[in-house]
Amino acid sequence: MTVTPGWYMALSAVLFVIGLSGILLRRNALVMFMSVELMLNAVNLTFVAAGRELLSIDGQVSVFFVMVVAAAEVVVGLAIIVAVFRRRKTASVDELAELRG
Amino acid sequence: MVELTLFVIFGLAAVFGAVSMVWARNPVYSALGLMLTMLSIAVFYVSNGGYFVAVVQVIIYAGAVMTLFLFVIMLIGVDKSEERTERLPVQRPLALGLLALFAAGVLWAGRLVWVTGAPAGVVPVDGSIEAIGTELFRKWVLPFEVTALLLIIAAAGAVALALFREDGGDE
Numbered sequence: 001m002t003v004t005p006g007w008y009m010a011l012s013a014v015l016f017v018i019g020l021s022g023i024l025l026r027r028n029a030l031v032m033f034m035s036v037e038l039m040l041n042a043v044n045l046t047f048v049a050a051g052r053e054l055l056s057i058d059g060q061v062s063v064f065f066v067m068v069v070a071a072a073e074v075v076v077g078l079a080i081i082v083a084v085f086r087r088r089k090t091a092s093v094d095e096l097a098e099l100r101g
Numbered sequence: 102m103v104e105l106t107l108f109v110i111f112g113l114a115a116v117f118g119a120v121s122m123v124w125a126r127n128p129v130y131s132a133l134g135l136m137l138t139m140l141s142i143a144v145f146y147v148s149n150g151g152y153f154v155a156v157v158q159v160i161i162y163a164g165a166v167m168t169l170f171l172f173v174i175m176l177i178g179v180d181k182s183e184e185r186t187e188r189l190p191v192q193r194p195l196a197l198g199l200l201a202l203f204a205a206g207v208l209w210a211g212r213l214v215w216v217t218g219a220p221a222g223v224v225p226v227d228g229s230i231e232a233i234g235t236e237l238f239r240k241w242v243l244p245f246e247v248t249a250l251l252l253i254i255a256a257a258g259a260v261a262l263a264l265f266r267e268d269g270g271d272e
Contacts, residue, residue, distance in 0.1 A: 048149045
């Protein structure tokens with residue numbers, strides 16, 4: 001039994017859904033942020049598997065760019081989380097409700 | 102056969118790490134679960150011929166990004182585990198239902214040809230540094246330069262967020 005790229009795509013779909021469940025079910029900003037990273041990783045695995053299926057290296061180049069954007073996103077996002085924590089002493093997104101009407 | 106063994110072992114490890122990341126009450130355990138998943142995905146990159154992206158995955162994600170996460174967790178405090186009560190009344194059943202629907206949809210769509218393209222073969226493409234660099238500096242040189250700008254903006258933004266908190270913090 002050989003492993004085809006479709007197997008990797010199915011696995012990355014499962015990982016993506018798990019990451020999405022982290023966004024929907026958790027209330028800790030840090031864990032939600034980690035779930036975003038997991039979803040990005042799942043999509044990267046899809047890119048690599050699709051590149052293998054299509055005999056193209058463009059998938060791996062896309063992964064490179066996604067990693068750059070994710071690194072920038074992590075830097076700014078964690079800085080925002082720390083700034084919010086300094087001011088509000090909480091990392092729970094339920095507490096941040098000033099804009100509520 | 103080797104690839105099948107690797108897929109089973111590290112596929113289970115990846116799913117276990119992801120589930121434990123979502124499930125764990127302590128953010129440090131979440132970070133460790135995510136690290137396990139990322140290392141497993143690096144193994145999958147190697148199986149698919151992406152040697153360079155596998156190395157970058159280990160260095161950037163499992164190394165730099167997770168270190169940053171652990172650093173922030175330590176800064177914020179590990180003992181502040183959230184309470185499990187959900188304030189929105191229908192959030193959890195609705196979320197689980199939508200997740201099941203989404204999972205079924207994605208897994209179903211993954212079987213269609215217009216998603217995956219025509220299957221050309223299962224031979225790994227050459228993902229060496231030379232191949233990626235050639236592609237990157239010929240075809241994708243403008244996006245590559247733009248990422249430099251993006252990284253500078255991100256670094257400047259992080260520094261600005263760290264600097265200006267004392268002035269604005271009059272609460």
